[in-house]
Amino acid sequence: MVDFADNAEQAAFRKEVRATIQDRMPEILKARPDEAGERGGGWGRPTGARGEAMDVWRATLNEKGWVAPAWPKQYGGGDLDAVQQYVMNETFAEERAPKPRVPDVGSTIMVHGSDAQKQEFLPPMIAGTTNWCQGYSEPGSGSDLASLQTRAERDGDDFVVNGQKIWTSGAHVSNMIFMLVRTDPEAPKHRGITYLLSPMDVPGITVRPLVQMHDAAEFNETFFEDVRVPVSNAVGEINRGWYVGATHLDFERSSIGQAVGQLQMLDSLKNFLIEERDSGNGRSRLNEPDAPRGEFADRYIEANVAKTLSQRVISMQGRGLIPNYEASMTKLFSTEFRQRIARTATKLLGRYGDLRDREYETSPQRGRWATMYLSSVSATLAGGTSEIQRNVIATRGLGLPRG
Ligand SMILES: Cc1cc2nc3c(=O)[nH]c(=O)nc-3n(C[C@H](O)[C@H](O)[C@H](O)COP(=O)(O)OP(=O)(O)OC[C@H]3O[C@@H](n4cnc5c(N)ncnc54)[C@H](O)[C@@H]3O)c2cc1C
Numbered sequence: 001m002v003d004f005a006d007n008a009e010q011a012a013f014r015k016e017v018r019a020t021i022q023d024r025m026p027e028i029l030k031a032r033p034d035e036a037g038e039r040g041g042g043w044g045r046p047t048g049a050r051g052e053a054m055d056v057w058r059a060t061l062n063e064k065g066w067v068a069p070a071w072p073k074q075y076g077g078g079d080l081d082a083v084q085q086y087v088m089n090e091t092f093a094e095e096r097a098p099k100p101r102v103p104d105v106g107s108t109i110m111v112h113g114s115d116a117q118k119q120e121f122l123p124p125m126i127a128g129t130t131n132w133c134q135g136y137s138e139p140g141s142g143s144d145l146a147s148l149q150t151r152a153e154r155d156g157d158d159f160v161v162n163g164q165k166i167w168t169s170g171a172h173v174s175n176m177i178f179m180l181v182r183t184d185p186e187a188p189k190h191r192g193i194t195y196l197l198s199p200m201d202v203p204g205i206t207v208r209p210l211v212q213m214h215d216a217a218e219f220n221e222t223f224f225e226d227v228r229v230p231v232s233n234a235v236g237e238i239n240r241g242w243y244v245g246a247t248h249l250d251f252e253r254s255s256i257g258q259a260v261g262q263l264q265m266l267d268s269l270k271n272f273l274i275e276e277r278d279s280g281n282g283r284s285r286l287n288e289p290d291a292p293r294g295e296f297a298d299r300y301i302e303a304n305v306a307k308t309l310s311q312r313v314i315s316m317q318g319r320g321l322i323p324n325y326e327a328s329m330t331k332l333f334s335t336e337f338r339q340r341i342a343r344t345a346t347k348l349l350g351r352y353g354d355l356r357d358r359e360y361e362t363s364p365q366r367g368r369w370a371t372m373y374l375s376s377v378s379a380t381l382a383g384g385t386s387e388i389q390r391n392v393i394a395t396r397g398l399g400l401p402r403g
Contacts, residue, residue: 017091026053068102076126082318093261103132104251112236135165135179146189152181161227171220195241197233253331325397332389335379345369
């Protein structure tokens with residue numbers, strides 16, 4: 001029988017996490033950014049009082065090793081097991097507490113990096129002094145990533161990098177980049193690639209913003225012109241970076257769906273719809289005969305499916321395994337599910353569901369559902385499209401032949 005209840009140790013840990021949030025998290029962080037009248041999401045450290053409060057909060061969490069809960073204590077992590085990490089994420093989501101986390105490149109360095117790289121790159125990730133962006137995609141290489149053309153030529157102790165990356169999320173606020181570059185153009189396409197780390201503030205890197213349909217400019221084009229990167233910044237073996245990059249994607253796809261927060265999101269919508277129905281202001285269609293109530297129930301079931309898929313990934317990580325097609329299942333389901341949540345929400349909010357101006361007083365919940373309707377499209381592309389996840393599940397998970 002599957003028993004999801006906490007044992008005594010897990011219950012005590014859950015209590016400790018909740019008490020830390022309730023007692024020590026700065027007051028300003030208790031309101032979500034959009035409720036506090038600020039832009040939510042986005043990249044980089046928030047500005048002003050919220051940014052300062054986040055620094056205090058990060059320092060508090062660092063005392064306990066909770067910014068990188070999975071990492072060994074030696075690198076500033078918490079050495080928590082997989083279940084403790086899950087309990088922690090769930091409690092943060094329930095308390096709606098922001099949680100600074102280390103980038104997935106850190107977990108990749110933990111698997112493939114040298115001791116010197118771990119000493120150099122991991123502590124600043126925990127301290128929050130480095131922001132990383134990902135240089136994988138190129139104008140002609142997205143799903144077929146192994147066709148990438150950005151070239152790194154050896155010159156003494158350096159590589160000299162030339163080429164272009166695209167869709168580089170957060171490059172405009174990052175001071176470090178990890179990227180895949182071609183180091184052997186003669187080798188078969190998966191073989192001549194290296195996984196390289198570089199500061200962003202070096203001569204030859206230019207970043208140009210790309211604006212999305214919900215008006216945010218979160219990703220960029222990134223150009224490299226004779227950029228010098230020390231050879232010692234290659235993670236894993238030179239020309240075998242494809243496999244390092246694949247480990248990175250497995251970590252990215254494991255966490256991309258953030259399933260734990262989705263039940264809270266549905267609860268918040270349900271409470272809002274009930275309050276609005278009771279006030280009779282027309283922003284809730286709950287009592288209308290054709291309101292999609294059954295669809296809303298489906299979303300609740302799916303939230304629990306998403307949670308179980310995440311638990312599987314977490315339990316694998318806890319056993320020291322790197323989830324592969326299991327991470328693809330979680331990513332695929334959670335990101336497509338997010339689109340269904342937004343669709344159901346906008347239907348239940350009727351004609352108010354399309355309002356997304358957060359300052360407009362009739363925009364439901366500061367317009368978050370209409371914004372989510374638009375922004376959730378991109379999540380099924382980032383980190384590999386849904387079709388690519390299905391290919392991974394079909395071939396590596398089910399053993400079906402490649403098409
Ligand atoms: C919000 C967002 C953030 C991103 N951030 C980053 C980032 O930080 N760094 C980075 O490097 N990249 C980033 N990307 C890029 C992302 O990884 C690519 O968009 C994605 O891999 C798809 O590549 P593409 O856009 O070139 O589409 P294409 O590969 O051209 O695909 C076009 C269509 O064809 C389908 N298709 C392609 N090949 C197959 C196949 N073999 N089987 C079935 N269908 C197929 C795709 O599913 C898609 O529908 C981001 C993208 C988004 C949307």
